[in-house]
Amino acid sequence: MADLKIRDLKKGFEGHAVIKGIDLDVNDREFVVFVGPSGCGKSTLLRLIAGLEEVTSGTISLDERDITDESPARRDLAMVFQTYALYPHMTVRKNMSFALDLAKVGKQEVESKVNEAARILELGPLLERKPKQLSGGQRQRVAIGRAIVRNPKIFLFDEPLSNLDAALRVQMRLELARLHKELKATMIYVTHDQVEAMTLADKVVVLSAGRIEQVGSPLELYHHPANLFVAGFIGTPKMGFLKGTISRADASGCEVELEAGCRIILPRAAEASAVGTPVTLGIRPEHIGVTDAGAGSFDVTADVSERLGSDTFCHVRTTSGEPLTIRIPGDFRDVYGECLGLTLDADRCHLFDAEGQAIRPLMRQAA
Amino acid sequence: MTTSTIKTATTPAPAQPRQRKRRIGPGWFLVSPSVALLLIWMIVPLGMTLYFSTIRYNLLYPGENEFVGLENFTFFLTDPGFFPGAINTLLLVGSVLFISVVLGVLISALLEAADFGGRGVVRVLLISPFFIMPTVSALVWKNLIFHPVSGILAAVWRFFGAQPVDWLAQHPLLSIIIIVSWQWLPFAILILMTAMQSLDQEQKEAARLDGAGPIAIFWHLTLPHLARPIAVVIMIETIFLLSLFAEIFTTTSGGPGYASTNLAYLIYNQALLQFDVGMASAGGLIAVVIANIAAIFLIRMIGKNLTDQ
Ligand SMILES: Nc1ncnc2c1ncn2[C@@H]1O[C@H](COP(=O)(O)OP(=O)(O)OP(=O)(O)O)[C@@H](O)[C@H]1O
Ligand SMILES: [Mg+2]
Numbered sequence: 001m002a003d004l005k006i007r008d009l010k011k012g013f014e015g016h017a018v019i020k021g022i023d024l025d026v027n028d029r030e031f032v033v034f035v036g037p038s039g040c041g042k043s044t045l046l047r048l049i050a051g052l053e054e055v056t057s058g059t060i061s062l063d064e065r066d067i068t069d070e071s072p073a074r075r076d077l078a079m080v081f082q083t084y085a086l087y088p089h090m091t092v093r094k095n096m097s098f099a100l101d102l103a104k105v106g107k108q109e110v111e112s113k114v115n116e117a118a119r120i121l122e123l124g125p126l127l128e129r130k131p132k133q134l135s136g137g138q139r140q141r142v143a144i145g146r147a148i149v150r151n152p153k154i155f156l157f158d159e160p161l162s163n164l165d166a167a168l169r170v171q172m173r174l175e176l177a178r179l180h181k182e183l184k185a186t187m188i189y190v191t192h193d194q195v196e197a198m199t200l201a202d203k204v205v206v207l208s209a210g211r212i213e214q215v216g217s218p219l220e221l222y223h224h225p226a227n228l229f230v231a232g233f234i235g236t237p238k239m240g241f242l243k244g245t246i247s248r249a250d251a252s253g254c255e256v257e258l259e260a261g262c263r264i265i266l267p268r269a270a271e272a273s274a275v276g277t278p279v280t281l282g283i284r285p286e287h288i289g290v291t292d293a294g295a296g297s298f299d300v301t302a303d304v305s306e307r308l309g310s311d312t313f314c315h316v317r318t319t320s321g322e323p324l325t326i327r328i329p330g331d332f333r334d335v336y337g338e339c340l341g342l343t344l345d346a347d348r349c350h351l352f353d354a355e356g357q358a359i360r361p362l363m364r365q366a367a
Numbered sequence: 368m369t370t371s372t373i374k375t376a377t378t379p380a381p382a383q384p385r386q387r388k389r390r391i392g393p394g395w396f397l398v399s400p401s402v403a404l405l406l407i408w409m410i411v412p413l414g415m416t417l418y419f420s421t422i423r424y425n426l427l428y429p430g431e432n433e434f435v436g437l438e439n440f441t442f443f444l445t446d447p448g449f450f451p452g453a454i455n456t457l458l459l460v461g462s463v464l465f466i467s468v469v470l471g472v473l474i475s476a477l478l479e480a481a482d483f484g485g486r487g488v489v490r491v492l493l494i495s496p497f498f499i500m501p502t503v504s505a506l507v508w509k510n511l512i513f514h515p516v517s518g519i520l521a522a523v524w525r526f527f528g529a530q531p532v533d534w535l536a537q538h539p540l541l542s543i544i545i546i547v548s549w550q551w552l553p554f555a556i557l558i559l560m561t562a563m564q565s566l567d568q569e570q571k572e573a574a575r576l577d578g579a580g581p582i583a584i585f586w587h588l589t590l591p592h593l594a595r596p597i598a599v600v601i602m603i604e605t606i607f608l609l610s611l612f613a614e615i616f617t618t619t620s621g622g623p624g625y626a627s628t629n630l631a632y633l634i635y636n637q638a639l640l641q642f643d644v645g646m647a648s649a650g651g652l653i654a655v656v657i658a659n660i661a662a663i664f665l666i667r668m669i670g671k672n673l674t675d676q
Contacts, residue, residue: 052572052576071575072572073576073577073578078576079572079573081569081573085567085572086570086573087570087573087587088591088592089591089592089594098574098577099577099578146577150577
């Protein structure tokens with residue numbers, strides 16, 4: 001069992017607030033990923049959970065046990081650091097057995113646990129080497145092995161893959177996913193790479209400036225972002241945003257007049273009094289259609305295109321100067337400087353009010 | 368520099384030997400001034416010492432300096448001061464090394480762990496003895512601390528109703544060890560403290576998560592991390608301590624008897640108190656041999672540590 005509950009957690013460094021009130025539940029066997037821009041407090045939150053920083057206020061409890069003021073060693077958590085933090089003068093074997101040796105676990109048991117971890121991580125031939133004789137990916141695996149042998153309730157990872165090259169990162173990502181299933185472990189993982197977040201997580205926690213913006217499964221965040229920040233943060237290429245105002249509203253939906261030069265009717269409940277309020281329409285690159293100039297809802301000027309083979313990301317600019325990205329098939333011809341017509345899929349549009357909060361579609365509200 | 372030039376000269380690439388040869392010329396030419404200077408610097412004094420050590424050369428008896436073979440060496444080695452001098456040298460070097468390394472590690476670990484106001488001031492105070500001239504600090508110890516009448520220790524002894532100790536007369540070698548340790552401990556602290564600050568914080572945090580307390584962290588992380596700086600401290604201190612002189616000269620003058628005479632002081636004694644340049648030269652050469660034996664052992668022990676990390 002490993003149920004972590006965080007309640008109203010706050011942390012300041014010399015009066016400067018970094019974590020500004022976090023409520024979060026991490027359930028048993030969940031893979032929870034913290035994402036957010038640099039400096040938003042992801043590492044600090046993880047270190048608070050690990051006990052490496054003292055909380056300013058709030059509580060952390062693990063399986064109904066309050067661990068807020070518990071020493072790091074007695075929290076039953078293991079952490080994998082970004083720089084691995086292996087003990088440089090100990091062999092791989094000693095690195096992994098260090099915690100068990102300190103806990104005075106029997107020789108036989110240590111031996112079998114280390115060998116088991118080495119088997120899972122394929123470290124067998126490297127056990128007698130020193131960390132400096134290992135490659136980056138191997139060091140990373142040793143760091144994970146060091147966590148595994150302790151059989152902790154929760155694994156904590158702080159950007160464990162950010163020092164690896166792109167190919168190795170993909171491989172280690174898969175290994176982590178496999179490890180999570182194999183060990184039936186509970187994991188908390190910090191990253192600012194949203195691909196890692198989307199692919200690994202059962203539950204993504206989007207942080208910004210010390211607060212939680214949204215918690216949900218990767219697809220929930222992708223399809224139903226709660227606010228502009230999450231909408232803009234999740235998804236590559238980024239969601240496009242078009243400014244507009246509500247021009248007509250009734251029970252069946254509301255009509256938005258976009259500055260880009262078109263009106264679009266969206267299935268959103270809005271009161272008549274909402275007419276005239278400014279809103280932001282969000283649309284993902286894959287939900288925009290391209291036609292000839294004049295044939296779509298509005299016209300744009302094409303900027304450069306990025307060809308990835310399977311897809312092409314075509315950057316365009318509306319007449320009101322707002323940038324949009326369109327995702328189109330890979331064999332799209334180069335249209336730099338040309339005028340294109342765009343169509344928007346009204347059902348796939350996101351609408352955000354002036355405060356940046358999402359205005360939910362009609363159907364979901366009824367449900 | 369010179370060795371690399373020599374290497375290229377002895378292993379010419381067969382493909383273009385001519386080009387190689389041409390490159391050696393200017394290389395030798397350019398390094399020759401420094402090589403020549405170094406050679407003169409070393410060879411001339413060494414040669415003169417060698418020469419002096421084989422002739423009768425006493426300033427009190429001018430006259431012909433006839434060749435005497437190894438007589439000077441036998442005289443120096445059989446001098447009643449030689450054996451105590453050698454033992455004292457070893458004792459001095461060994462105990463000062465031990466004191467400065469052990470206390471140095473402990474004090475710098477405490478400084479690193481403790482978090483109190485005025486840490487910067489304490490650091491400067493700890494390091495400052497190193498910047499005091501040996502003669503000055505020896506005199507301060509002799510007259511203000513060890514002195515049986517005016518010294519602080521004497522005052523303390525009297526306060527407790529005890530008979531003040533005449534440190535320099537009763538425990539001459541111990542007194543010198545204390546003075547020299549006081550001078551060299553700051554050096555050890557300086558090196559070890561800076562080294563300690565370079566210990567990776569995340570390693571310590573990982574160890575804390577692994578359940579290591581402060582003592583386990585010190586033992587398993589800090590000490591191994593300090594292996595190299597400790598080796599540096601031992602090397603450098605040995606070099607300076609083998610030739611310790613000023614502290615002995617200003618305090619005990621090697622006495623009473625030979626109780627605080629080391630080899631450097633013995634040589635001085637021969638050369639300048641007995642004006643026997645020949646015997647002093649022989650003593651100097653013996654000291655060089657002893658220093659080299661010590662150096663070989665040190666490099667065996669520590670050099671490996673220095674190069675293999
Ligand atoms: N020990 C500290 N003392 C003072 N301020 C700190 C300390 N540690 C972190 N901070 C501040 O807290 C904020 C959050 O830092 P944190 O390391 O948690 O960011 P992060 O989300 O992990 O960023 P990144 O993605 O770059 O690692 C930053 O503004 C940082 O300056
Ligand atoms: Mg971080």
